[in-house]
Amino acid sequence: MKKSIKIALALLLASNVAMASDQFSMSEADKAMYAEMLENNPADIMIESGSELLEANVGGNAGLAKFLKVSEDELPKMIASFPRYMEEFKMVVGLDQMLQGAMSANGHKPFTLKSKEMFEMSSYVKSIANGEPMSIDIHANKHMEEAYALGEKTFAQKRGGRGLSCMSCHSPDAIGMLLRTQGLPDLGAPETKAAATWPAYRMTKSALTTLQKRFQGCMENALLAVIPLGSKEMVGLEVYVTEKSKGHTIAIPGLKR
Amino acid sequence: MSKRKAIIKIKPNKYANGEVVKVNLMVMHPMETGMRKDKETKATIPAHYINNVKFVYNGKVITTMNVWESLSTNPVFTTYMKIDGEGELSVTFTDNTGEVNEKSIKITPKG
Amino acid sequence: MQRREFFKKLGVAAAAGAVLPSLALSNEAAAPKPKGPNELSYKDAVNAITGGKKVVNSPLVHLKAPEIAENGAVVPVTVEVDSPMTENDYVKAIHIFATKNNNTRCIDVHLTPANGKAMFATRIKLGGTQEVAALVELSNGTFLVATQSVKVTIGGCG
Numbered sequence: 001m002k003k004s005i006k007i008a009l010a011l012l013l014a015s016n017v018a019m020a021s022d023q024f025s026m027s028e029a030d031k032a033m034y035a036e037m038l039e040n041n042p043a044d045i046m047i048e049s050g051s052e053l054l055e056a057n058v059g060g061n062a063g064l065a066k067f068l069k070v071s072e073d074e075l076p077k078m079i080a081s082f083p084r085y086m087e088e089f090k091m092v093v094g095l096d097q098m099l100q101g102a103m104s105a106n107g108h109k110p111f112t113l114k115s116k117e118m119f120e121m122s123s124y125v126k127s128i129a130n131g132e133p134m135s136i137d138i139h140a141n142k143h144m145e146e147a148y149a150l151g152e153k154t155f156a157q158k159r160g161g162r163g164l165s166c167m168s169c170h171s172p173d174a175i176g177m178l179l180r181t182q183g184l185p186d187l188g189a190p191e192t193k194a195a196a197t198w199p200a201y202r203m204t205k206s207a208l209t210t211l212q213k214r215f216q217g218c219m220e221n222a223l224l225a226v227i228p229l230g231s232k233e234m235v236g237l238e239v240y241v242t243e244k245s246k247g248h249t250i251a252i253p254g255l256k257r
Numbered sequence: 258m259s260k261r262k263a264i265i266k267i268k269p270n271k272y273a274n275g276e277v278v279k280v281n282l283m284v285m286h287p288m289e290t291g292m293r294k295d296k297e298t299k300a301t302i303p304a305h306y307i308n309n310v311k312f313v314y315n316g317k318v319i320t321t322m323n324v325w326e327s328l329s330t331n332p333v334f335t336t337y338m339k340i341d342g343e344g345e346l347s348v349t350f351t352d353n354t355g356e357v358n359e360k361s362i363k364i365t366p367k368g
Numbered sequence: 369m370q371r372r373e374f375f376k377k378l379g380v381a382a383a384a385g386a387v388l389p390s391l392a393l394s395n396e397a398a399a400p401k402p403k404g405p406n407e408l409s410y411k412d413a414v415n416a417i418t419g420g421k422k423v424v425n426s427p428l429v430h431l432k433a434p435e436i437a438e439n440g441a442v443v444p445v446t447v448e449v450d451s452p453m454t455e456n457d458y459v460k461a462i463h464i465f466a467t468k469n470n471n472t473r474c475i476d477v478h479l480t481p482a483n484g485k486a487m488f489a490t491r492i493k494l495g496g497t498q499e500v501a502a503l504v505e506l507s508n509g510t511f512l513v514a515t516q517s518v519k520v521t522i523g524g525c526g
Contacts, residue, residue: 030434033444037491040281042331045262203442206330257438277484290493292404292470304405319482325406327466327474329442329491336477339484 034255043123043201043253046208050124053117058102061128067102079125080132080250083239085143092147094212094238096122097230113229119208123199127252134196134250136242144239147232151240154233160224166215166237168222187244195238195245200254208253211238261285263360265348272340274366280312282334282348282360290326309351310334314364315344340366406471413472414503417463418511423503426512431502433516440494440520445474447502449486449512453479459486461505467515468498494520 026034051060058064065072083094088101096118100110111118138148155166168174175186187194198211209217212229215237219226227234261284268279284307291304304326312320320336338346347361408416414423432446451459458481464474477488492500497519504512 026434026436026438030436033432033434033446034438037442037444039268040266040283040333040335042283042285042333045264045283045285045331048264049262203329204439206441288493290404314482317482319480321478323473323476325471325473325475326404327469327471327492329493333489333491335446335487335489336479337483337485337487339482341482 038255041201041253041255042206043199043208043255046120046201047124047127047253050120050122050127053111053121054099054124057108057111057121058099058106063106064102064125067105068098076129076132077135079129081135081137082126083136083147083235083242085141085147091232092143092235092239094122094230094235095125096210096212097235099125114213116208119199119210119213122210123208123253126199126250129250130252132250133247134242134245136239136246138239138243147236147239148243149236150233151236151238154227154237155240160222162223164222164224166218187241193245193248193251195242196248196250197252197254197256199252200256202256204257209256211241261350261356261358263348263350263358265346265360265362267346267362267364271367274340274342276340276366277337278340280336280338280346282310282350283331284350284358285331286352288326288328288330288332305352305354307332307350307352309349311349312336312338313347313349314338315342340364342366403470406473408471408473410465410467410472410501413465417461417476417503417505421509421511423511423513426504426514429502429504429512429514431500431514431516433500433518435517436519436521437494438521440496440522442491443494443500443518443520444489444491445500445502446489447487447504447514449504451486451506453481453484453486455481456507458483458507459504460507462486462488463503463505464488464490464492465501465503466492466494466498467501469493469495494518496520 054060054064058067061072061075065075068075068078070078079095082098083092085092086098086101089097093101096113099118099122100113103110111121138144158165158168169184170187172186174184177184185194195211198214199208201207202209202214212234215234216226216229227237263282263284266281268281272278286307287305288307289302289305291301293302294300295302306326306328307324310322310324311318319338322334324332342364343366344364345361346364347359349357349359351357428450430448430450432448433443437443445464447462447464449459449462451457453459459479461479462477465472466474474492475490479486494500497517499515499517501513501515506512
């Protein structure tokens with residue numbers, strides 16, 4: 001008697017789970033429809049604005065190449081190697097912080113890291129490297145090694161009331177499980193290309209969002225104290241996740257739920 | 258005329274006379290429904306949406322649209338048109354506040 | 369006792385199973401909201417266009433929308449109609465409706481033979497799980513319709 005009840009219950013639970021996954025994982029046709037939307041990515045307009053902002057504040061691609069001490073031809077490869085250590089800043093920086101420096105050098109007050117203008121300009125700058133493979137070098141120097149190590153640590157650090165870390169959802173154990181219809185992405189998998197497709201247009205927010213800003217959204221929803229943009233830990237996280245996409249082709253802007 | 262940001266894209270990039278091409282229009286617009294509340298002030302955000310779009314190709318109206326607030330923020334409109342000579346495709350879009358914008362693209366058929 | 373416990377558990381399990389599908393419907397269950405400036409039901413909106421003329425379900429109208437929308441804010445919708453698009457035989461208009469939104473009208477697209485192809489695509493907002501409808505008016509005055517049900521979920525995390 002006891003045993004049969006257990007079996008009945010197990011079957012009931014199993015059928016519930018199966019039903020949930022049948023109904024709530026997206027079909028291939030649906031996924032294809034969302035993929036097609038890339039052809040018309042509203043972020044293209046924002047990237048166009050970013051190009052105008054770079055022109056006005058840094059002297060366009062030529063001004064940026066000069067600031068980075070490379071030729072304009074070498075600019076895409078240079079951009080594809082970010083985040084990287086820069087002697088001028090004495091630290092590892094992402095494109096946004098590098099651009100703050102470039103604005104200063106051109107006599108302009110830098111945009112804040114969280115400003116719409118900075119999102120647009122840094123997204124445009126990353127799009128200059130479209131078609132290039134991500135070429136971050138975490139062994140370039142001890143600063144990069146430290147940033148990577150800090151990022152790796154931060155990724156695994158359990159925090160907040162629920163004791164969650166990035167790993168809770170993005171470890172090999174969790175990857176592929178469904179979180180409200182969405183497969184949890186493997187941040188290093190070729191189909192995710194995480195760092196290569198951020199900045200992206202977030203459809204739920206109707207806004208251009210950078211990788212660091214996305215990390216913040218994740219932290220907020222998982223009830224973790226939000227790490228500031230551009231902080232050592234945040235840049236470390238970007239370095240860590242970027243290393244996972246190393247070699248993948250940059251395609252900016254992405255289009256995400 | 259105000260200058261709301263918009264992009265018109267013709268696909269494929271190269272096309273010949275007589276060919277039917279895809280026309281993509283994207284506009285930066287909040288498309289407010291008039292039903293959302295401001296999180297802080299709790300005041301209702303007034304409706305603000307594109308209500309009309311008109312496609313004119315070399316002086317001829319080829320497509321018109323009545324638009325409502327149910328279209329997504331930063332809306333996308335994809336239609337088709339038959340290439341019929343060199344010239345211009347001009348798109349005029351107005352919103353419910355009376356704002357009028359125009360965006361155009363050169364049409365240059367090859368061969 | 370065992371039996372009662374079993375039913376208790378059964379109740380819990382059934383409730384857990386029900387949570388996910390009801391999420392999508394939560395908007396409808398919420399307190400009545402202002403219905404917006406352009407409230408119009410699907411039936412009234414269709415009648416305003418057709419003047420009460422017969423509307424036929426037709427395989428000539430291909431309506432494509434996701435069965436499961438990963439968010440309600442941006443739902444891709446494509447309508448294609450099999451039509452030669454000549455002066456004598458073309459699609460005059462494609463109307464898209466979100467049948468359960470307060471204002472069910474999304475867009476009316478008026479076409480001409482110069483379009484060359486009777487196809488239109490856009491992205492719409494859906495207030496909850498519902499049917500999306502495409503009403504098509506042909507140049508000979510007939511009305512065709514196609515519908516598709518779209519389940520709106522709150523996908524992923526934030």
